[in-house]
Amino acid sequence: MSKQIQVSGLDAYYGSHKAIEDVSMTIEPRSITAFIGPSGCGKSTFLRTLNRMHEVIPGARVEGKVLLDGEDLYAPTVEPVSVRRMIGMVFQRPNPFPTMSIYENVAAGLKLNGRLSKSETDGIVEDSLKGANLWNEVKDRLNKPGAGLSGGQQQRLCIARAIAVRPEVLLMDEPCSALDPISTLAIEDLMAKLKDQYTIVIVTHNMQQAARVSDRTAFFNLAEQGKPGKVIEMDETSRMFTNPSQKATEDYITGRFG
Amino acid sequence: MTSTPIKEVREDGRKTSIQHISTSRRIKDRVVQGLVYLAFALAVVPLVSVLWLVVSNGLERFDLEFLTHSMNGIGARDAHGGAYHAIIGTLEQVLLASLISVPIGLFTAIYLVEYGNNGRLSRAISFFVDVMTGVPSVVAGLFILAFWILFLGFEYSGWAGALALSILMMPTVVRSAEEMLRLVPNDLREASYALGVPKWRTILKVVLPTAFTGIVTGVMLAVARVAGETAPLLMTVFFTNSINNDPFNGPQMGLPLFVFDQAARPNDTAIDRAWTGALTLILIVMLLNLVARLIAWWRAPARGR
Ligand SMILES: Nc1ncnc2c1ncn2[C@@H]1O[C@H](COP(=O)(O)OP(=O)(O)O)[C@@H](O)[C@H]1O
Numbered sequence: 001m002s003k004q005i006q007v008s009g010l011d012a013y014y015g016s017h018k019a020i021e022d023v024s025m026t027i028e029p030r031s032i033t034a035f036i037g038p039s040g041c042g043k044s045t046f047l048r049t050l051n052r053m054h055e056v057i058p059g060a061r062v063e064g065k066v067l068l069d070g071e072d073l074y075a076p077t078v079e080p081v082s083v084r085r086m087i088g089m090v091f092q093r094p095n096p097f098p099t100m101s102i103y104e105n106v107a108a109g110l111k112l113n114g115r116l117s118k119s120e121t122d123g124i125v126e127d128s129l130k131g132a133n134l135w136n137e138v139k140d141r142l143n144k145p146g147a148g149l150s151g152g153q154q155q156r157l158c159i160a161r162a163i164a165v166r167p168e169v170l171l172m173d174e175p176c177s178a179l180d181p182i183s184t185l186a187i188e189d190l191m192a193k194l195k196d197q198y199t200i201v202i203v204t205h206n207m208q209q210a211a212r213v214s215d216r217t218a219f220f221n222l223a224e225q226g227k228p229g230k231v232i233e234m235d236e237t238s239r240m241f242t243n244p245s246q247k248a249t250e251d252y253i254t255g256r257f258g
Numbered sequence: 259m260t261s262t263p264i265k266e267v268r269e270d271g272r273k274t275s276i277q278h279i280s281t282s283r284r285i286k287d288r289v290v291q292g293l294v295y296l297a298f299a300l301a302v303v304p305l306v307s308v309l310w311l312v313v314s315n316g317l318e319r320f321d322l323e324f325l326t327h328s329m330n331g332i333g334a335r336d337a338h339g340g341a342y343h344a345i346i347g348t349l350e351q352v353l354l355a356s357l358i359s360v361p362i363g364l365f366t367a368i369y370l371v372e373y374g375n376n377g378r379l380s381r382a383i384s385f386f387v388d389v390m391t392g393v394p395s396v397v398a399g400l401f402i403l404a405f406w407i408l409f410l411g412f413e414y415s416g417w418a419g420a421l422a423l424s425i426l427m428m429p430t431v432v433r434s435a436e437e438m439l440r441l442v443p444n445d446l447r448e449a450s451y452a453l454g455v456p457k458w459r460t461i462l463k464v465v466l467p468t469a470f471t472g473i474v475t476g477v478m479l480a481v482a483r484v485a486g487e488t489a490p491l492l493m494t495v496f497f498t499n500s501i502n503n504d505p506f507n508g509p510q511m512g513l514p515l516f517v518f519d520q521a522a523r524p525n526d527t528a529i530d531r532a533w534t535g536a537l538t539l540i541l542i543v544m545l546l547n548l549v550a551r552l553i554a555w556w557r558a559p560a561r562g563r
């Protein structure tokens with residue numbers, strides 16, 4: 001488990017609008033990589049190109065290469081569905097399936113992998129919920145609707161759902177921005193734990209969060225309004241926050257703009 | 259900072275202070291409130307009076323004989339007789355019409371919402387659904403009469419009636435299902451895709467269950483609409499006084515037709531039967547609605563089962 005991602009020369013478009021341009025980077029396995037940058041600079045867009053979720057939007061397309069341990073995800077014969085099975089995603093707003101119970105939510109992605117027996121499914125559901133630090137809170141009400149949980153619990157349920165299919169990589173788009181500080185802390189603890197097994201990429205608006213949890217940080221920015229977003233700088237998180245090489249990064253991190 | 263006292267004056271010069279609701283505004287509020295209640299009462303009066311009339315007049319003959327006997331061998335002036343043949347006919351015709359139009363309507367709605375991307379085909383389909391919504395029920399009957407019975411040479415039957423009814427049902431089903439599917443948040447579809455669930459399975463397991471309750475309600479509205487249609491039946495199932503359980507062979511009866519026929523007869527016994535027929539029709543539609551609600555309740559998400 002846990003694979004490396006290499007991106008080279010990646011452009012992403014919404015129709016004719018180019019949202020990001022010429023992004024190249026390497027994302028290391030068993031580590032947390034954080035994307036920071038002002039709103040609208042294409043962090044979410046880039047994240048979604050990594051598991052081929054970008055093209056779900058009508059008119060959206062991608063140019064360039066994304067290699068998962070050397071295999072091109074955008075090769076013409078690649079089945080996007082299988083890419084998404086390997087690279088899971090957690091969204092900004094917790095979005096458990098409203099018609100499903102907690103148990104069914106976690107098992108939602110599983111049933112595709114051929115028929116699993118009840119006991120196998122039970123085992124994976126329990127492991128995933130434990131993996132998401134949620135098991136103790138919900139073990140007595142697995143058959144209750146997932147929508148009945150608190151926001152933070154719902155987000156951890158979504159993480160459990162994502163890790164239940166055993167992905168190699170976990171993408172998180174501002175997973176804590178809708179949560180209170182306690183829940184945020186719970187999710188950050190969880191990320192630190194998950195990083196032993198997964199390649200984790202997180203978009204965050206919270207500078208302290210990036211500094212706290214991530215090993216490497218990439219700073220995205222627009223050259224100017226209306227131009228596509230770019231990666232300005234990427235480095236070890238400790239270096240990014242103490243000694244960035246670009247003026248724009250320093251300005252952003254110290255809060256002088258953005 | 260110069261120590262100007264914080265005055266109750268904003269930049270635009272208006273005084274900011276707690277304002278009280280003026281008497282004139284309170285009066286206006288009351289008047290409008292009254293008008294709304296009045297409008298509500300006006301809307302309810304016809305409904306209640308129709309229900310009252312049907313129930314009070316229909317109870318007279320609402321007995322076991324009415325529900326279990328046909329009009330076979332009942333003379334023009336006789337009492338007795340019943341609508342069993344018409345009830346069977348209506349149930350079968352509506353069921354067949356639903357079997358035709360619900361799958362087609364649902365698949366159309368799924369195409370429009372999930373696959374159409376607002377392309378040329380989906381715009382064309384949308385346009386024709388709108389056209390179909392506007393088709394008067396007589397025209398639907400005439401079409402089946404001309405096409406199925408006169409041109410293709412099939413006989414009058416419950417099936418022909420079901421075909422005509424399904425023409426009326428289909429646009430209602432498409433529109434309501436489409437609306438319900440569009441209400442399903444895109445977040446849920448994306449969450450499912452992100453788990454590596456293929457699109458068709460996402461639709462089957464996430465989108466449809468989420469929209470299920472709404473779709474059932476829409477189908478029930480469509481059923482209620484066609485269950486009371488008289489004109490298309492007149493031209494397709496023809497008419498009979500005896501029981502015909504087979505919707506595919508020979509003329510059948512329907513409750514609306516029964517009411518139409520009995521009400522046109524000059525004597526009180528027939529008029530009574532017409533009222534009871536109307537009452538039965540209302541009860542059937544209500545019962546179907548109840549069943550749909552039970553299904554929807556049973557499938558409702560926010561309930562720990
Ligand atoms: N669904 C969409 N359709 C068209 N343009 C979009 C869509 N989503 C984002 N964009 C555009 O792409 C650019 C990058 O957006 P996004 O990736 O959401 O930025 P970020 O996540 O960094 O705030 C923005 O200019 C935005 O307007």
Ligand SMILES: [Mg+2]
Pocket residue numbers: 043044045173
């Ligand atoms: Mg974003």
